[in-house]
Amino acid sequence: MTEPRSAHDMPRQPLSAQAERMLAQAREAWSRHAFDAAERSLIGVLALVPNEPTATRMLGMVSQRRGNHTQAIDCFQRVLPVWPHDSDLHVCLGIALFERGSIDQALAHMRQACELQPQSAPAWFNFGEALARVTRTAEAVAALHRALELDPAHVPARLSLSKAQASLGEIDHAVAGFREVLRRDPVNAEGWFGLSNLNTVRFDATDAASLQRALAREGLPARHRELLGFTLAKAQEDQGDYREAFETFRRANASRRERVTWDAAGERRRVDAIQRIFANDMPAPLDPGLGREVIFIVSIPRSGSTLVEQILASHPDVEGANEIKDMPEVIDAETRRRHSAFPLWAPDASAGDWQRLGREYLVRTALWRKVKPRFTDKSLVTWYLVGAALTMLPAARVVIVRRDPVETCLACYRQCFTEQTGFTCDLDEMADYCIDFTRLTRFWLQRYPDRVLDLPYESLVDEPEPVIRRLLDFCDLPFDPACLAFHKTARTVLSAPSAAQVRQPLRRDTARSARYGDKLDGLRQRLRDAGLPLE
Structure with missing residues (x-):
C-alpha cells in the first residue's frame, strides 16, 4: 500500500515565525526521506503549539514511514475531526490500522475514502490492496479494476491486480497484466518477477535479452537487481543453459545474503x-x-x-x-x-x-x-x-x-x-x-x-x-x-x-x-x- 500526499497545503491558523521555520524544516526533511529529522522538527512545532493539526498530521505520516503505526493512528485520529471529509486522511488512517491488525476498521476507512473521492485512483488502489491481503480477492479485483479505469498508467495497481488474478487461478489474465506492465515499463523488476513467479510462463531468447539489459542499468536497488536476477536465471533454464542459470542464481542469492540475517x-x-x-x-x-x-x-x-x-x-x-x-x-x-x-x-x-x-x-x-x-x-x-x-x-x-x-x-x-x-x-x-x-x-x-x-x-x-x-x-x-x-x-x-x-x-x-x-x-x-x- 502507498501513502497519499501530505497535508501541508491544507488551510490552517497562522503560526509564529519559529514554528513556521520548524514546520518548513520538517517538510524539507520529509522530501529527503530524513524521517528522524522530520520527527524532531514536528515535535518541536507541537511543543510550541500543542495539537496543531498540520504538524500532527505530518507527524502521523512520519510515524507511518518509520513503522510506528500506533503513533500514526493516534495522530490521524486526533486530526480527523478537523478534516472529516479528507479522502487521503482516511486512507492514511486505514493503512495504519491495517498494519496494527484492526482490519475491519481499516477497511471501513479505506472504503469511506473511495466514497469521499470516487475519482481517486490511489484510494481505490489502497482499498484493493488491503482487500487482497485479507483474501477478499474478488472485491479486491473489482477495486483494482476501478483504480485502473481512473488511471491506466497506475503500475502498482496493475501489478496488484495481476497478483490477485493469479491467486484466483485467472492465470491468462495475470500473464496479460504483467506483460502490460512490461510494455509500459520494460525494465520493471516487479513485472518480470511476477511473470516468472507464476511458474507457467516460458521465457524466450528475446525475454532473456530484455532481462540482461534491465540488469545492466546503473543504480539498481538491490531488491530489484535480485528480482531481475532470479527471473533471468529462470529464463536461462528455459533456454536449457543450467550451468549459467546456476551462476545467476548464485549471484542473486549472494546479494540477498548481504541484506538478510540468518544464524544457522x-x-x-x-x-x-x-x-x-x-x-x-x-x-x-x-x-x-x-x-x-x-x-x-x-x-x-x-x-x-x-x-x-x-x-x-x-x-x-x-x-x-x-x-x-x-x-x-x-x-x-x-x-x-x-x-x-x-x-x-x-x-x-x-x-x-x-x-x-x-x-x-x-x-x-x-x-x-x-x-x-x-x-x-x-x-x-x-x-x-x-x-x-x-x-x-x-x-x-x-x-x-x-x-x-x-x-x-x-x-x-x-x-x-x-x-x-x-x-x-x-x-x-x-x-x-x-x-x-x-x-x-x-x-x-x-x-x-x-x-x-x-x-x-x-x-x-x-x-x-x-x-x-x-x-x-x-x-x-x-x-x-x-x-x-x-x-x-x-x-x-x-x-x-x-x-x-x-x-x-x-x-x-x-x-x-x-x-x-x-x-x-x-x-x-x-x-x-x-x-x-x-x-
Whole structure:
C-alpha cells in the first residue's frame, strides 16, 4: 500500500515565525526521506503549539514511514475531526490500522475514502490492496479494476491486480497484466518477477535479452537487481543453459545474503532446546476436545504444502486459510508477557495457561469457521511450534509435508523469498535448515504419533488416491471425490509460485536437481552426512 500526499497545503491558523521555520524544516526533511529529522522538527512545532493539526498530521505520516503505526493512528485520529471529509486522511488512517491488525476498521476507512473521492485512483488502489491481503480477492479485483479505469498508467495497481488474478487461478489474465506492465515499463523488476513467479510462463531468447539489459542499468536497488536476477536465471533454464542459470542464481542469492540475517548455529540451538523441553510431559489438557477444528500443515517452503492445503480445502467441511500467522503471534505474545524466550517458558506454563492460549488462538481464527467447521493453518514456521500447538489444542491435527531434500533445497534456492527466509540464500545453510526440520519433525512424529501425520510429496504424486484417503481419514474427514479433483476447486491461493500449479492435475515431472549435475554435489554430500535419505 502507498501513502497519499501530505497535508501541508491544507488551510490552517497562522503560526509564529519559529514554528513556521520548524514546520518548513520538517517538510524539507520529509522530501529527503530524513524521517528522524522530520520527527524532531514536528515535535518541536507541537511543543510550541500543542495539537496543531498540520504538524500532527505530518507527524502521523512520519510515524507511518518509520513503522510506528500506533503513533500514526493516534495522530490521524486526533486530526480527523478537523478534516472529516479528507479522502487521503482516511486512507492514511486505514493503512495504519491495517498494519496494527484492526482490519475491519481499516477497511471501513479505506472504503469511506473511495466514497469521499470516487475519482481517486490511489484510494481505490489502497482499498484493493488491503482487500487482497485479507483474501477478499474478488472485491479486491473489482477495486483494482476501478483504480485502473481512473488511471491506466497506475503500475502498482496493475501489478496488484495481476497478483490477485493469479491467486484466483485467472492465470491468462495475470500473464496479460504483467506483460502490460512490461510494455509500459520494460525494465520493471516487479513485472518480470511476477511473470516468472507464476511458474507457467516460458521465457524466450528475446525475454532473456530484455532481462540482461534491465540488469545492466546503473543504480539498481538491490531488491530489484535480485528480482531481475532470479527471473533471468529462470529464463536461462528455459533456454536449457543450467550451468549459467546456476551462476545467476548464485549471484542473486549472494546479494540477498548481504541484506538478510540468518544464524544457522542459533537455529540449531533453538531446535535442540525445543526437543529437550518437549521430551518431557506437558500438563494434561483441561479440555481434550479443544482444537478439533484445526488442521495444521507444516513444511519447508516449496515442498507441496500448498498442494496439500488445496486438497483439504476441496472438502466441503474445510476452509483453506492460506498462510496465517496466528499461532506464532500467540506464542510471541506469551513470550513477551513472560519476559522469557520460547521454549524456555514452556515448562512453567500450567494446564490453564495452555488452555488460555488455545482459546485465544481459536478466537483469532474464528473468521475461518464462519462457513465451514474445519480450517487449515498452513505456516512455514509452525514446525517449530508443533509441541506447543498440540498442548494448546489437544484435538488438533498436524500434517507434516516433506519432499526429497535435494529437490527441496534447490527449489528454495531458486526462489526469491522475502527477507524473513534468510536460510534460502546459501545451499549449505539451506541444507542445515532442512536437516533441523527433519530432525525435529521426526521427533514430533514419535512424540505424538496419533496426532501428527507424515506425508511425503513423492508418495502423493505416485499414488494420489490412497494417500488422499489416508490424509482425510487422519483428519477425521469422510472421503469426498472433490479432494481427488482438487485442481477444479475455486478458491484464493496466496502462494504465488503455487497458485497456478495447484490448479493443474498432479505432475510427475517437477524434479530438477539432475539437470544441475555436479553443481549440487556439495549439497548432496552435506545431506548424506547428516543421515538424510536421498532419492
